[in-house]
Amino acid sequence: MELTVGANQFFWTADNWSALYDELTTAPVDRVVLGEVVCSKRLPFYQDRIPEAVARLVDAGKEVALTSLALITLKRERKLTAALAEMGVTIEINDLTALAHLPTGADFWVGPLVNVYNEGTLTWLAGLGASRVCLPPELPLASVETLASLGADLGVAIEVWGHGRLPLAISGRCYHARLHKRTKDNCQFACEDDPDGLEVRTLDDQPFMAMNGVQTLSGSYACVDHQVELLTKAGVSALRLSPQSQGFLRVCELYRDRVSGAKPAGSVADEARKLVPDANLSDGFLTGDNGASWSQDIAS
Amino acid sequence: MVMEIVCPAGTPAALRAAVKAGAHTVYCGFNDETNARNFPGLNFDRDEMREGVGFAHKHGAKVLVAINTFPRAGDQAIWHRAIDDAHSAGADAVILADPGLLDYAARDHPDLRLHLSVQAAAANADIINYYADAFGVKRVVLPRVLSVPEIAAINAETDVETEVFVFGGLCVMAEGRCSLSSYATGLSPNMNGVCSPASHVEYQDDQGELSAKLGGYTIHRVGKDEPAPYPTLCKGCFSAGDQSGHLFEDPVSLNAEQLIPQLQKAGVTALKIEGRQRSKSYVAQVVRNFRNAVDALEAGQDLPAGMLAGLSEGQATTTGAYKKTWR
Numbered sequence: 001m002e003l004t005v006g007a008n009q010f011f012w013t014a015d016n017w018s019a020l021y022d023e024l025t026t027a028p029v030d031r032v033v034l035g036e037v038v039c040s041k042r043l044p045f046y047q048d049r050i051p052e053a054v055a056r057l058v059d060a061g062k063e064v065a066l067t068s069l070a071l072i073t074l075k076r077e078r079k080l081t082a083a084l085a086e087m088g089v090t091i092e093i094n095d096l097t098a099l100a101h102l103p104t105g106a107d108f109w110v111g112p113l114v115n116v117y118n119e120g121t122l123t124w125l126a127g128l129g130a131s132r133v134c135l136p137p138e139l140p141l142a143s144v145e146t147l148a149s150l151g152a153d154l155g156v157a158i159e160v161w162g163h164g165r166l167p168l169a170i171s172g173r174c175y176h177a178r179l180h181k182r183t184k185d186n187c188q189f190a191c192e193d194d195p196d197g198l199e200v201r202t203l204d205d206q207p208f209m210a211m212n213g214v215q216t217l218s219g220s221y222a223c224v225d226h227q228v229e230l231l232t233k234a235g236v237s238a239l240r241l242s243p244q245s246q247g248f249l250r251v252c253e254l255y256r257d258r259v260s261g262a263k264p265a266g267s268v269a270d271e272a273r274k275l276v277p278d279a280n281l282s283d284g285f286l287t288g289d290n291g292a293s294w295s296q297d298i299a300s
Numbered sequence: 301m302v303m304e305i306v307c308p309a310g311t312p313a314a315l316r317a318a319v320k321a322g323a324h325t326v327y328c329g330f331n332d333e334t335n336a337r338n339f340p341g342l343n344f345d346r347d348e349m350r351e352g353v354g355f356a357h358k359h360g361a362k363v364l365v366a367i368n369t370f371p372r373a374g375d376q377a378i379w380h381r382a383i384d385d386a387h388s389a390g391a392d393a394v395i396l397a398d399p400g401l402l403d404y405a406a407r408d409h410p411d412l413r414l415h416l417s418v419q420a421a422a423a424n425a426d427i428i429n430y431y432a433d434a435f436g437v438k439r440v441v442l443p444r445v446l447s448v449p450e451i452a453a454i455n456a457e458t459d460v461e462t463e464v465f466v467f468g469g470l471c472v473m474a475e476g477r478c479s480l481s482s483y484a485t486g487l488s489p490n491m492n493g494v495c496s497p498a499s500h501v502e503y504q505d506d507q508g509e510l511s512a513k514l515g516g517y518t519i520h521r522v523g524k525d526e527p528a529p530y531p532t533l534c535k536g537c538f539s540a541g542d543q544s545g546h547l548f549e550d551p552v553s554l555n556a557e558q559l560i561p562q563l564q565k566a567g568v569t570a571l572k573i574e575g576r577q578r579s580k581s582y583v584a585q586v587v588r589n590f591r592n593a594v595d596a597l598e599a600g601q602d603l604p605a606g607m608l609a610g611l612s613e614g615q616a617t618t619t620g621a622y623k624k625t626w627r
C-alpha cells in the first residue's frame with residue numbers, strides 16, 4: 001500500500017505553503033498532488049512558488065501532479081485550467097471540465113471530487129488515459145472492492161481517502177464571506193484565518209462540519225486506521241492523506257508504519273488524536289451507517 | 301420561439317394534470333433508486349411509464365425520463381435496464397448525470413436523445429461542449445450556481461440547448477457534488493436519490509420548543525406555535541465562530557418568474573420546475589402560471605406579478621444565483 005498526499009484544501013500563507021512541501025521532500029510518502037483545488041482567488045498568493053516545489057519533490061523521488069479546481073465556472077478559471085496543461089506535469093482532474101484541456105495522449109489522474117461511482121465511469125476514464133483514480137470519499141467498502149478489482153484489470157491505480165477532513169460539498173457561494181457579511185468578490189480572504197477550516201456546530205453544540213470558503217468539509221477527521229487490511233485485501237493501491245496544519249509529517253509517518261505492518265490497528269488513531277486534541281475521527285463512509293460514524297464506537 | 305415549460309410529475313396523475321394544464325414537456329422517473337427523487341409512493345412503474353408517455357404524446361407533450369443518480373458499483377444493470385425501458389416506453393429523452401451511463405446510452409441506443417442532468421453540475425461551456433462531442437448530449441440542465449449573464453455567456457459558446465430551473469427547491473451546493481446528507485444519514489442524492497431523508501428526521505419537544513433533528517443532529521429549533529421547517533441540511537441552523545443562524549442558506553425556495561424575459565434573451569431554451577414530490581394540484585397551478593407567462597411573453601405582453609408567491613416552500617422566495625447578490 002502506497003501513500004499519496006492530496007492537494008491542500010485550505011488557504012495557508014505562502015510561507016506555510018512552502019514549508020509543507022519542503023517538509024514533504026523528506027516524508028515517507030510516494031506521491032504528492034499540489035495546486036489549488038478549492039478557490040481560484042487563493043492561487044495568486046503562492047502560484048509562483050509551485051514550479052520550485054514541484055522540482056524539489058521530483059528531486060526527492062516523489063511522483064507529482066497538479067490539481068485542477070473542483071468547480072470551474074468563470075472564464076478566468078477556464079483559462080487557468082487550460083494553462084495547467086502547459087506546465088509539463090501530470091494533471092489531476094477534480095472537475096471533468098479539465099478533460100477538455102488535457103494534452104493529447106497524456107495520462108492523467110482523477111481526484112476524489114470527480115464522481116467515479118461505478119465500473120462504467122471508471123472504464124470510460126481509463127479509456128481517456130486515466131492512470132490513477134482516488135475514489136469519492138462517500139463510497140462504501142463494497143464499491144471500493146468492485147472498483148479496485150476492475151482498476152487492476154484496466155491498469156488504473158485505485159486510491160481511497162485515508163486521512164483528513166472529508167470534502168463534502170462545493171458551492172458557487174463562499175460561506176466564509178457570507179459569515180463575515182461580505183460578498184464573494186470582496187471576501188478579503190476570510191478563510192485565511194482557519195488553516196484547517198472553521199468548525200460548524202449544531203444547535204446542541206455538537207461539532208458537525210467545517211467551512212472552508214466555497215467548500216464544506218466534515219467536522220471529523222477521516223481515518224482509515226482500522227480498515228487498512230480490508231483495503232489492502234481489496235487491492236487498493238494507495239491511501240490519500242490530506243494536509244492539516246498540525247503535525248502532518250507525523251500523520252504521514254504514522255500511516256507509513258501502519259501500512260508497512262510495523263504498527264497495529266489503533267496506532268494511527270491514538271496518535272492522530274494527540275495532534276488535533278479536540279478532533280473526532282470517522283470512518284463511517286467505508287464501513288459504517290453514515291459518514292460521521294467511527295467503527296470503534298460501535299465496537300466498544 | 302416560445303420557451304418550453306418542463307414540469308415535474310411524481311405520479312401518473314400529476315403527469316396528466318401537468319399535460320392538461322399546458323406543460324410542453326413533463327419529466328418523471330422510475331420507482332427505484334435510479335432517479336434523484338426516490339421517495340416512498342412516488343414515481344412510475346414500467347406500465348405507468350408507457351401509459352404516461354402515450355397520454356402525453358396524444359396531447360402533444362413530451363416526456364423526459366430522469367435516470368440521474370450515480371449507479372452503484374456492481375449493480376449497474378439496474379440503471380442500464382432503466383435506460384432500455386425508457387427507450388422502449390417511447391420517452392423523448394433521458395436525463396443522465398453519470399458519464400458511464402451516458403457512454404452506455406450513446407452506444408446502445410444511438411437514437412435516444414440525451415439530456416445532461418443538473419446532477420452533472422456542468423457549469424461552463426467547455427464541459428458542456430465536451431459532453432456533446434463525447435456522447436451527443438443535446439441539452440444541459442444548468443446548475444443553480446450561475447447568474448443570468450453567465451448563462452448568456454455559456455449559450456454564446458455552445459449549440460447545446462440549455463434548460464434552467466425557475467421554480468421550487470433550491471440546492472446551494474453544486475448539484476451532484478454534495479455528500480452532506482450521507483455524512484449525517486448514510487443516504488445521499490448521488491447514491492440513493494434522496495437528500496436529508498424523512499426516515500432520519502425526528503421532531504422532539506425540548507422544554508417548550510420543538511427541535512428538528514436529522515440523523516441525530518439538531519439543526520432547527522422553534523417555539524411551539526411556530527411552523528417547523530423541514531430539516532434539510534444546507535438550510536439548517538448552525539453556529540461557527542461567534543455567529544449562529546442559517547450559515548449556508550436560509551430556508552427559501554427559488555422563484556425566477558420575473559426573470560423569464562431575461563432568461564429568454566440569454567438564449568435559454570427551456571424553463572424547469574422542480575417538485576416531483578409535489579401534489580398534482582400544485583403542479584397544475586404552477587404549470588398553468590408559467591405557461592401563461594411564456595405565452596404572454598411570446599405575445600409581447602407583460603408578465604403578471606407575484607403569480608406564484610403563495611405556493612413557495614416557507615413562503616420565502618429568492619431569485620437564487622440568477623441575480624447574484626453574493627458575488
